[in-house]
Amino acid sequence: MLIKKTSTIIITLLALLQLGCSTKNGSLSLSSDYVYPNSNVTPIQMAQVSRTYFSIVIPPMFNKEDYYELKEELLQQVPEADIVTNFEYEAETTQWLPLPYVGIVSPYTMTVTVKGMASKMEVGKKELY
Numbered sequence: 001m002l003i004k005k006t007s008t009i010i011i012t013l014l015a016l017l018q019l020g021c022s023t024k025n026g027s028l029s030l031s032s033d034y035v036y037p038n039s040n041v042t043p044i045q046m047a048q049v050s051r052t053y054f055s056i057v058i059p060p061m062f063n064k065e066d067y068y069e070l071k072e073e074l075l076q077q078v079p080e081a082d083i084v085t086n087f088e089y090e091a092e093t094t095q096w097l098p099l100p101y102v103g104i105v106s107p108y109t110m111t112v113t114v115k116g117m118a119s120k121m122e123v124g125k126k127e128l129y
Contacts, residue, residue, distance in 0.1 A: 024092045033083045038124035044081050048115035049074045059093050060110040070114045081118035088115050 035041060049070050053060035067089075075081050093110045 036123045040122045042120045043117045047074045047077045047118045050113045053110045055108045059108045078118035083121050084116040085119045086117045
């Protein structure tokens with residue numbers, strides 16, 4: 001009888017650990033920085049950077065400084081690049097124990113992926129009217 005109760009408790013706990021709820025969002029931009037109207041943009045290669053954040057109670061926040069760090073990390077992969085074109089940002093937030101009614105503190109993870117075409121921009125010398 002004790003073994004049956006113990007195994008039921010273990011199975012229930014293992015089932016609870018398998019619960020999770022994910023949300024995914026993202027955006028697409030033409031470039032990471034301002035591209036001058038008379039510039040020549042040369043694509044070099046695709047690059048991608050991911051980072052995972054962890055938090056308890058409330059989901060982790062992704063702020064402007066994190067965005068700039070990821071963009072710089074992406075540009076460091078291609079040394080001759082100075083902008084990113086076809087810039088994609090994607091964030092996936094997962095709540096690992098979505099049981100607020102039980103009173104369990106929920107852990108969260110957020111994986112942010114930034115990818116795009118690392119490119120070289122040369123500003124033209126032609127005077128614009």
